[in-house]
Amino acid sequence: GAVVSQHPSWVICKSGTSVKIECRSLDFQATTMFWYRQFPKQSLMLMATSNEGSKATYEQGVEKDKFLINHASLTLSTLTVTSAHPEDSSFYICSASNWGNTDTQYFGPGTRLTVL
Amino acid sequence: AQKITQTQPGMFVQEKEAVTLDCTYDTSDPSYGLFWYKQPSSGEMIFLIYQGSYDQQNATEGRYSLNFQKARKSANLVISASQLGDSAMYFCAMREYNNNDMRFGAGTRLTVKP
Numbered sequence: 001g002a003v004v005s006q007h008p009s010w011v012i013c014k015s016g017t018s019v020k021i022e023c024r025s026l027d028f029q030a031t032t033m034f035w036y037r038q039f040p041k042q043s044l045m046l047m048a049t050s051n052e053g054s055k056a057t058y059e060q061g062v063e064k065d066k067f068l069i070n071h072a073s074l075t076l077s078t079l080t081v082t083s084a085h086p087e088d089s090s091f092y093i094c095s096a097s098n099w100g101n102t103d104t105q106y107f108g109p110g111t112r113l114t115v116l
Numbered sequence: 117a118q119k120i121t122q123t124q125p126g127m128f129v130q131e132k133e134a135v136t137l138d139c140t141y142d143t144s145d146p147s148y149g150l151f152w153y154k155q156p157s158s159g160e161m162i163f164l165i166y167q168g169s170y171d172q173q174n175a176t177e178g179r180y181s182l183n184f185q186k187a188r189k190s191a192n193l194v195i196s197a198s199q200l201g202d203s204a205m206y207f208c209a210m211r212e213y214n215n216n217d218m219r220f221g222a223g224t225r226l227t228v229k230p
Contacts, residue, residue, distance in 0.1 A: 034217065043207060044161075044220045091159055095218075104151070105211075105218055107161035 002028045006108035020080045021111045023094030029074035030096035038091040084115040122221035129198045137193040137224045139208030147213040150191040155205040198228045
C-alpha cells in the first residue's frame with residue numbers, strides 16, 4: 001500500500017504555543033488529505049478535508065482559526081494548532097488519498113500532542 | 117446522525133478460531149465504499165479490506181473477508197484463524213462518493229486469547 005508519514009510522532013508543548021504537524025504522502029500524489037482527531041479509547045473524528053491548492057473544508061464544531069490547515073502540494077499537508085491548550089491534547093492522524101486511482105485512504109502513523 | 121454503527125465494544129476469540137466483527141451503515145447515496153481498518157496499540161491505522169457498493173462479490177484479503185449484505189446495510193468483517201497479533205481495535209468506515217470523506221464507527225476491541 002501507499003506510504004504516508006507524519007512528523008513529529010509526538011510533541012509536548014506549553015500552553016499558548018503553536019504546534020505544526022506535517023503529513024506527507026511518500027510514494028503517490030494525494031489529491032485529498034484528511035485530518036482526524038482521536039481521544040483515548042474513542043473513534044476517529046474528522047476535523048477537516050483539504051484538496052491541494054484550495055482551502056480546507058472544516059467539520060462543524062472545528063475552529064478553523066485554531067486548527068490551520070495548509071495543503072500546498074500534492075504530497076504535503078500541514079496542521080497547525082495555534083495557541084494550544086491542554087484540552088487540545090490528543091492523537092492527530094492524517095490520511096491521504098488519490099480518489100482518481102484508488103478508493104482507499106492511507107493513514108499516517110499519527111502524532112500525539114500533549115499540551116502542558 | 118450516526119452513519120456507521122459498531123455494536124460490539126469488545127470481542128474475545130480463541131487463537132486459531134474465526135471471529136466476526138459487526139458493522140452496519142446508513143446512507144442514501146447509491147455509490148459508496150466500505151472499509152475496515154486495524155489500529156494496534158501503536159496507533160497507526162492499517163487498511164485491511166475494501167468493498168464497493170456495486171461489487172457483486174464479497175471482498176477477501178488473505179484471512180480477512182467482508183460479509184457484505186447490501187439490503188441489510190451490513191458489512192461485517194470476518195477474520196479466520198485468529199492470531200495473537202490480531203489483538204487490536206478494528207474500525208469500520210464508509211465513504212459516500214458524493215461527500216468525498218470517510219466516516220468511522222466507534223470501533224471494536226478484539227482480544228485474541230492463547
